[in-house]
Amino acid sequence: MPRIPGTSFLYSRLPTTFASDMENGFSSSAFDLSGNVASGDSRAGLDDASKREIQKIMRNRRVNFDEARRIYTEGRFAKNNIGPDGLPRDPKFVSFS
Template sequence: MTYLIYSVTLFVLITGTILYLTRSRWEHLLPDLSNGPGSFLYSRLPSSFAADMEAGLSSSTFDLSGNVEGGDGRAGLDDAAKGEILKIMKKRRMRFDEARRVYMEQRFSANGIGADGRPKDPKFVSFS
């Protein structure tokens, strides 16, 4: 039994070493996991309104061009929401407005609010 374990361990070490030393020959055959140049599984969030617009976080109903033209020096949109919306856009292949709607519905649901905007609390009373 120990002979088998030592043989498998030696085989894995030799194979791993050979693969590591020859990676320049076969690395191009692997799928690209990067989101951009130099990044692998991490992509930096935009840090200004202009960068938010370039990342696709703007539309005709959520226009950031006024902020950019006005020279707004703030850091842009909320980082947590921005990250979640970008994730939804990539994962579900949605446009910004649809991803923003899905994000808000998820936030509403997490806080006990229905999709129509009314609280789900059974004690809630509204007068129309």
């Protein structure tokens, strides 16, 4: 496919927003993006790489958004030596309560 003269790319992605994230199913009662949309939040929306992973989990395991988000988060925790409860697994970890 020929390139457009004067450009160094074929196309550019449209920026994602919290509204488009909601439309694509990345919102629920437990993870509600409607406040972001209602307040006119100008940030770019949710992280694209994380959304792809969560979408893959939803599709492959046939789970809803909240369950896929939990699975994704626990996986990220495990990669960083953090237990599913959010506490570090480092034997030198000290917590004061």
